[in-house]
Amino acid sequence: MPTFTLSVAALLLTVSLGAAQAGGGAAPVTPANAQVQAATPTAVAAALREAGYAVTVNPVDTDEDPSLSVKAGNYELDVWFSGCRGTSCDRVTASTSWDYEDDAGSLDTDLANEWNSNYFTQAYVYEGSYYLDSTLTLRGGYTKAALGAWMEDYLGDVEDFEAELPGGEE
Known part of the structure; x- marks a missing residue:
């Protein structure tokens, strides 16, 4: 009896594997925004336009x-x-800046350093301005969903950082 049980189990496993290999299971459905995109400026520009920018x-x-x-x-x-x-x-990097050249005395590197200890975006002071940058790795491709999420997260940080700046709304 154990031989028969083993044979039935082996037969069921063989049939299951054969059906899967022969296309017996449905192919996974991948939404368009989850497909890997080429790591080119043209593809990134098109994806950002598609996202409404x-x-x-x-x-x-x-x-x-x-x-x-x-x-x-x-x-x-x-x-x-x-x-x-x-x-x-x-890589692709997004950057924005706030010009304080007329009020360079209000520039505070401690503000940027404190920001950098709590956020993934990078803040810095350079030539009379505050900057906020974020970089996304493209090597190997990316998805439109990942690019869109990166941009949304970055813009959220831009708003939050701007509120921390001298004269910003806290």
């Missing part, structure tokens, strides 16, 4: 990596690519 592809300069200008609500973002080889890039 106004995107301008900046003219290509042979001495610099590609960049975009992105309008997101009240914010104008500089978006640039790095680690580019051919048309593929390793």
Whole structure:
């Protein structure tokens, strides 16, 4: 009897594996926003437009990596690519700044340092302005959903950081 039980179990396992290999199970459904996208500036620009942002592809300069200008609500973002080889890039960075050149005495590096200890975005002071940057790794591809979530998170941090700035609304 044990031989018969083992044979039935082996037969069931063989039939199950054969059905799965022969397409007996339904193929997984992958939504379009979850498909891996090419790590190119063109694909990133298209995905950001699809997410509702106004995107301008900046003219290509042979001495610099590609960049975009992105309008997101009240914010104008500089978006640039790095680690580019051919048309593929390793990273995309979003950046925005607040000019305090007329009131440079109000610039506070402690504010930026405190921010950096609590957030994934990077704040810094440079030439009379505050900056807030965020970088997303593109190497190996990304999904539209991940790109959209990255941009939403970044814009949330932009609003929060702006509220912390001298003269900002807390």
